[in-house]
Amino acid sequence: MLKRVHFQPSVLPYLLVAPQILVTLVFFLWPAGQALYQSVLIEDAWTGNSEFVWFENFQLLFEDTEYLSVFYRTGYFAGAVALTAMFFSLILAGFADRIVKGSTIYRTLLIWPYAIAPVLAGALFVFMFDPTLGILAYGLKLIGIDWNHKLDGDQAMLLVVIAAAWKQIPYNFLFFLAAMQSIPKSVIEAASIDGAGPIKRFWTIIFPLISPTTFFLLVINVVYAFFDTFGIIHALTDGGPANSTTVLVFKVFKDGFVGLDLGGSAAQSVILMSLVIALTVVQFRFVERKVEY
């Protein structure tokens, strides 16, 4: 006989989870539902009259070559941000893992950029890279590079990638460092007795052993680049020049709030939402379950 402990029904558990549920309802499920509803309507921006059109908004989007190019651009942007941010944070964490003295100061300094709001980060880069005033633009000019991200789309893209990656490096750094420090010291020592120098140890022992973290960060960074870079792009380039830095989130904003195409914008949000869901599934399926080695 299986005996179970029974508790008196009580309202306490419901009360305890209520705030979380309320927040989710008000700030996620409701807007998400609204977006879903909007995405099947075409609304007149002047009169507010709307017409139910089934999936015409989606159909229009996928027929629009501009939208598809934004899709590719976003993929390129996300890939570039994730790889740049992860590459540099991996190297920095590798250094931090090796130093003994002053590691707290080094770590604290590296974590600071994470505390800066995206728009402020964008503003910093605007000043530094301003074609006429910026100190870095001036420096680049000295070494013969004519920097003007307000005219050159590739330079604009490079700029937003650098700014977005810079903002994400501290986060990655923390995770990489924690992962590296959880590797037993004796394993590293065994490798050094086995004749592996620091760089070889890094690539043959440390890097394979932190692969679960690397994969987790890849997903997180892609999600970040997709959805959390709006502020940086808005402050830096405003999607320009000539839409060269307009990524999916930015287009949602532009079409909806500037272009007042609420239906089309909502349809784009729904597509983005399904991307988030897909990435979350990937994360749960492959990351939460420990990567085997």
Next chain:
Amino acid sequence: MASIQINNLRKTYDGGVQAVKGVSIDIKDGEFIVLVGPSGCGKSTLLRMVAGLETITDGELFIGDRLVNTIEPADRDIAMVFQNYALYPHMTVYNNLAYGLKNRGFAKAEIGKRVRKAAEILEIGEYLERKPRQLSGGQRQRVAMGRAIVRDPAAFLFDEPLSNLDAKLRVQMRLEIRKLQKELGTTSLYVTHDQLEAMTLADRLVVLSGGEVEQIGSPIDVYEKPASTFVATFIGSPAMNLLPLSKDDNNWKLDNSAVVDVKLSTDLAELTLGVRPEDLVIEELSEKFDTGLHTALKVTAVEPVGAESYVHGTIGEGSVDIVVRAPGKLHFEPGQILKVTAKPDKLHTFDMLTGKRIELQGTLEIA
């Protein structure tokens, strides 16, 4: 293969803590040296200094004829077996064994040959394609050993390699390590806090305490002639009984209380008398010795451990605890008074203040 010479090695940490305070050991080629001592005695630090994992504050370290003080671990031609095995978890057993050889640029065929030979010696041939987590503790231990022997280094360093194994495996692996070391003839330095392991493995024991050498010698020498009360109580289980004696006028007193009639040819006013539990004989069970130590023991507890029993009790006015190790299963009631004796040549004398061994002239007799 090579000798190892440790000359007055010191380790001082940044905070000023002295972990090793000038240790000198001459290790002959092919010798099996065991460093033994309680936690914090500096034995692991010393081993790690030999390995190159800790910097040397002062002193000289030679492996073979080469001064290796500032040489990287990889270039010292040593192999180390770690307490937690330190296997590479993402590599197969084969790659774990091959890693050190690959790093040193051995040819593939040579690596294969060496790995298979090591695997054969250690009987892990059938696990070569497995990952460490698919192995039992004993098998992992063998892989760790294998990683050391494929390299055919000048010396093996062992850092408490058996302490993660269960008691039965520990005994088995102990014998195997000993056998393997004799076969290979590789100079070995082995760290343990287990005195039984130390006794059974060592050609010579180095007993360390507080970062200093207490005694170096063969296990039997160390057991039979401990150089200090520390060694006397550390080596041997149960520990040697120590009886504090002091001279007041012409009477020897035990622990400043009970007067005992002792004839000792010494000028010292105080000394510590040591006697091993197995050297004490219960008169009721055996013959009585004419000379040596005779005393009355008040039983406090009896611990039967199978083939023998440990009889715990107090002597003097109840202030000194001693243990008697007697064969068979014994039954005594707590409070019972027993007469125990020991032969005079089984008694050890130590300076009470310094704890160092003193050899007394003439016979020692306590009545």
